Amino acid sequence: MNLKSKETLIDVFASIKTEAEKRFGKIKGDSNQNIFIGMATCGLASGAIEVKRAFEEALAEQKINARVISVGCLGHCYAEPLVIIDKPGFPPILYHNVTPGKANLLVKAFLRGDDPVFEHVLGAMEENELIPTVMEFPRFNQEKRVVMGKCGLIDPEDIYQYIAQGGYSALAKALTLDPEQIIFEVLESGLRGRGGAGFLTGKKWQFVEDAEEKGKFVICNADEGDPGAYMDRAILESNPHQVIEGIAICAYAVGAKRAIVYVRAEYPLAVKIVQKAIEQARELGLLGKGILETQFDLDVTVFQGSGAFVCGEETALIRSIQGQRGMPQPRPPYPAQTGLWGKPTVINNVKTLASIPPIIEKGGKWLKGIGTKKSPGTAIFSVVGNIVHAGLVEIPMGVTLRSLVFDICGGVPNQKRFKAVQIGGPSGGCLPEQFLDTPIDFDSLTEAGAMMGSGGMVVMDENACMIDVARYFLDFTQHESCGKCTFCRIGTKHLLDTLERITKGKGRDGDIELLEDLSIDIKEGSLCGLGKTAPNPVLTTIEYFRDEYEAHIQEKRCPAMMCRELTAYYIDLDKCARGCDACVGSCPTESIFTTRDRKKAIDQTLCVKCGECMTACPSEYDAVRKVSPPELAPKIARPEEG
Amino acid sequence: MVTLIVDNKEIETQEGSTLLQACLDNGIYIPNLCYLNGIEDPPGSCRLCFVEIEGYDQPRTSCRVKVQQGMVVRTNTEHVRRLQKTAFELLLSTHHVECRNCPANKKCELQRIAKFLHFGLKLKRLEPLERDIEVEHEHPFLEYIPTRCVLCGKCVFVCRKRNGQPMLSFAKRGFDTVISFFGENDKPVDVCNECYACAEICPVGALLVKDSPNTSNPWKRGSFNDKGKCQTPLK
Amino acid sequence: MNLSARTEEKVMFDHIASMLRTYEKKRENLMAILQEIQGKYGYVAPPALQMVAKHLGLSSCEVYGVATFYNQFRFNPPGKHQIRVCLGTACHVRGGDIILENFERKLEIKAGETTPDREFSIDRVACVGCCALAPVAIVDDTVYGHMAPSKVEGVILGFEIEKERKEREKQDSESQE
Incomplete structure (x- = not known):
């Protein structure tokens, strides 16, 4: 860029920033x-x-x-x-x-x-x-906020608040640089894609920059479908401009004139906020034609995904934008060569793009100083499940699972014992206690059999049944399989059926081996990432919790007492208080009756095992018991009417 | 021309050809269901045509690999056979085996693959999966049998090729995926020009022509070569 | 179908016809069109699929194929109150399936169905992103966090009371007239 337009650019942005500070000053003023x-x-x-x-x-x-x-x-x-x-x-x-x-x-x-x-x-x-x-508090001081730094502190619907806090200055700076310099910084930072696979972001950009074809696209992948991860939603709802700024920098670097934010339609608030943010950025000349009075044009639009987990996979995502069934295509060719409408396309996750402005501002070396050597930067996890301080946590890569779960998030509530943590959603795995000292980074997690995935993390206490967890994830992937390839379409169904059989007490000898063999073939034979990773929850639970599988299959017993077909509730007549009715009203199926001596008992044929009676029973009596296998519950006949 | 080595045999083929086509042209059979000669962008969905290529750790689907000079390929390694057998077994677990009453009997691609892989048509380790499918939209002269369909997609492809727009398509998703005509009160909305290319191309007898006695068995109408491939030229 | 439902449908198709005219005849608009119809009417009626196909120059079965691929689209009218029970991971661990079962039992329908009086419909959703409040149910636009089986009855009762109140008011105002 010539010197003169560089100067205009700096002036134009400076005046926007002054205006922002003036306005934001009014809000955050002393008086x-x-x-x-x-x-x-x-x-x-x-x-x-x-x-x-x-x-x-x-x-x-x-x-x-x-x-x-x-x-x-x-x-x-x-x-x-x-x-x-x-x-x-x-x-x-x-x-x-x-x-x-x-x-x-x-x-x-x-x-x-x-x-x-x-x-x-x-x-x-x-x-x-x-x-x-x-x-x-450790929940605050052990965090390192690169992506979420401004989340929760500014009004996402007011672009001036973002600008007053330093926003869009990275874009202004980027526009004074050559595209090669920007890609160099991103490469230097070692930033790896935050969508799960961890491919080097700079490399991806370089491929697209190198492509000579015109009409390139940048797509921001916010099709967050992992059932237990919601950081992309939170970022878009809390600070959409940082993502848009990242998109604009990326588009400038690779030479794209059109960008699309692909958001799940299940996130209506995020859609609304992003649309508003794009509008505001356009009004200020930060998007649209001649950005900051340079020659750079960029048109950003929002596309709403219609509820198909598989569309998080980049080739499926492209097909759904094209108005087709969202079925993945074998790669190669990669979207960087043949992407949306056949054009070279960068597809990056929300967190990846939101990491770009700080990298441009502070340099690639700065990011490299955070996290580990092979996985620089921060990771965002949504820590949920049986955990005291549930929520979104942004930590430097390399922090151990133990300090994330126990120090930062306060550990497991209700004096229960920690059992496992499920990382990476349906593609990830369950890691037991002995893995708590694993550092959180792309490679260590993959080595342990889990994966970074999109950052969903579910903490489970002693009451979680690992076979049920595997069944849950398989149920999810099986429902979300696009049905294109044989292994995923039919193979996951067999896995699910077998797991279901086991949780219902109908497991057979050889089931564990069948699960293992099928899993390995599905991993190797499937067409896309969804199928290739779908068996991970099965394989890790078999590896680390084989005894639980055996208890289910051989003894028809669920050690965690979670599988409903294998458990029963009963009321301990020695503890039950005569005349107390607390449990009766709580039962949704009227399965609790009064015995001859005015105590309570459960009709096992009606009981749906929801556990409400256990919650309702006053703690001074604590008379409701849960057992597995169900035969352990004493049989008490309902007294005949009249 | 490109030369490559397949199973220790040197073969020659046209540049730009897929590895699968090159092998088939040279009399080396690789099991396949969803591939068609001349199809642009093969779907690679049946997952049967695996081969091992020197330089790659994992078997790859040969329909998606373009031939390269000097490529060294093996089509019959243990690894390849294991994946092929599992894929075949999975397909079989959703395919209602009733060869005797099936018009595709003896021409069925599944029978051929079973023979080739020395794999019986009876399930051993897997249980048959019942697909709970209602045929939502009836067609006036085509009959679709979902319990036979292996979802190779050839019918959709040929229909689109002939008519510009497919008059039948994949519908629903995942395990519930079916081939569907769209219509109301048994009348298809899309006008079919009765070319029957879809029924002719179906490798497993899941699409049949009904009503007219002359056309009730499409296997008589189409001209098939010994590979079970339709010879009717595509437009 | 009674007369008013028929008129309602006709009005809907007229609206869709004029809405289609605002879209360019390009395939890339397919999803946006389907989403607009789904958003406005809560479902995409089969004749609407045909109208969309005709407008975009696609075959109807192709549009049907695309629409049935995505979870978002329904093909039957939904209930007046839509109950969506989250079955995301966090909700599952905290008993989301028991919540779903309670709704199903209480309303005597299964997930994906609508009650015969068209008051309620139940759907399962993958994750609504409120995992810290698990288990979660969304009724219309209200998110109910920390659900319990015993809260299910209360939620439905609330709507029933509201409906009765409205009917009473209507009757009262009618009797006053």
Whole structure:
């Protein structure tokens, strides 16, 4: 680029940034009180709308001047709804599990008075002398936020907030560089694709840049289908501009003029927010024709995926954009050569693209300094299941599973024992306790039999049955198989049927070997990544929990007492209190009856084993028991009527 | 021309040809169901045509490999046979075996593959899978038998080739995938020009022509070569 | 089908016809069109598939093939209240299938079906991304986190009471007139 247009570009961006700072200054100024409420999907599900309304009403009633700002997701889902109150004279304070009642109290006590209501404080967001900061918690201080740095702190629907916090300056910088320089930085950073496979991002870009054909595309893959991972959704809902900025840099580097954000239709809020963000960026000349008054044009659109997990696979994704059945194509040719409408196409995950702006700003070497040598940067996990501090966690690569599960996320609740962690969703595997010291990076996880996948992580306690977990994932992949190739279409069905048989107590000798043999052939023979990885949950559970398989097959017993056909509930008559009716009302099938001596018993023929009676039974009696195999439950006949 | 070595035998073939076609042309049979000579972008879906190629760790589907000068290929290694047998066994577990009553008897591609792989038509380690399929849209003169269909997709391909638009297509997904005509009250919406190419090309007798006594057995109408491949020229 | 349902359908097809005119006749618009129909009416009626095929110059069976591939599209009218039970991993570990079963038992229909009075339909969804609140059910647009079998009855009862209240109000206003 010639010197003159370089100067114009810098001037144009500087004036946008000044405007942003002016506007954002108005929001975050010294004289104003601001209330930031987390309003991403998880916040909304926890009642953020009611909380917001309560704040607004209380403010109006008390005639207090404060601004209520909707922000995205901080990742601390266990504590939603989260609210940050920024009042002059105080550090910004983070409140957790805010209810409309608490909102009312906070307005009266803190905004009107000067009492920060310590009992509801999670921590301060900045160093100060009054309140301990959130950084004193491992859940905060062991994180390293590269991708999610601004998530939950800015209003995703206001582009100026992102710009005021340094957003789009990486794009402005990138446009002053040659495409080769950008690709060099990305290569130097060692960034690997965050969609799961871990291919070098810089290399992918280089292939497309090298292609001579015109009409290239950039596709942002936000077809997050892994049933237990939601970081892509959270990022798009909380800070869409960082992703868009990454897309624009990528498009400039590879020479694409069109980009598509492929979002699942199941994420309506993310779709809406991304569309709005694209609109705003276009208005400011950060997208569209002649970006920042340079020669670079980029048109970004949103495409909604219609609910097919397999469309996360890049060749299937392309077909679905083309209005076809989303069936994967054998590779090669790769999309980098023949992609959307036959044109060279970069397909990158949301997290990969969101990592680009910081790399351009701070240099490839900077990212290389984070994480491990072969897997630089950070990893985002959605840690869910039987875990105290569930939510999204961004950690440097190389942190061990143990410190992620126990230090950062607080371990397993209710004094239960940790049993296994399932990583990488339907393509991943279950790792037992002895793998807790495995460092989290692409290669170590693959070696252990799991995989990074999209970052779903489900922690399971002693009550989780590993065969049921394998069955669950196979049920998922079998439903989501596109049906194109023989191994995946029919093979996964046989795996599922066999697992189902085992969980129902109808396992046979030879079933374990059948599962193993079929799994290996499916892995080798399938056409696409979905089929090639589908048997992983089966293989890892057989490898690490073979005794559980044997208990199911030989003794018809579920050691974790989870498989419903192999367990039974009964009421311990010695403990049951005469005349107590607590369990009766809780039973959805009216299977609990009164015995002759006015105690309770369960009619096994009606019981659906939902466990509600166990929850309902007052803890001082604790009379409901669960056993496996079901024959262990004593048989008590219902007294005859009359 | 390109020369390559298949099973220690040197063969010659046209440049740009697929490995599978090159082998078939030279009298080296590799089991296959979804491949058609001249098909652009072979679907590679039946997963039967595996071969081992020197320089690659894993067997590859030969329909998706373009021949290269000096390529060294083996079609009958243990690894290849294991994958072929499993794929075949899986297909068989959804195929209702009733050869005696099937018009495709003795011309059926599955019988041929079974013979080639020395693999019986009876299931041993797998249980037959019942597919719970309703034929949603009846066709006035074509009969579709989903319990025979191996979803090779040849019918969809030839129909598109002949008519520009396919009058039948894959529908649903995964294990429930079927070949479907779309229609209302038994009347197909798409007008079929009765070329019967779909029934002729079906390798397993899952698409039949009904009603007219002359055409009830498409296996009489089409002219087939000994490989069970339709010789009717495609447009 | 009663008369009002018939008119409703006719109105729907008229709307779809005019909506189609806003789309260029390009295959790449197929998904967007199907999504718009699904979003507006909750299902894609078979005649609508034909209209779309005709507009885009595709064969109907091809459009049918594409539409049946994706989970998002229904081909029968959904219930007035759509219950979607999440069966993502986190929800499964925390008993999502028991929640689904309770809805099924209470409404006497299976997942994917609609009650005969067309009030409710139940669907299973893969993951709605609220894993920390597992198990989760979504009724219409409201997310219910930390579901329990005993909460199922309450949710349905809530809608039934609401319906009764509305009917009473309607009757009251009618009797006043």
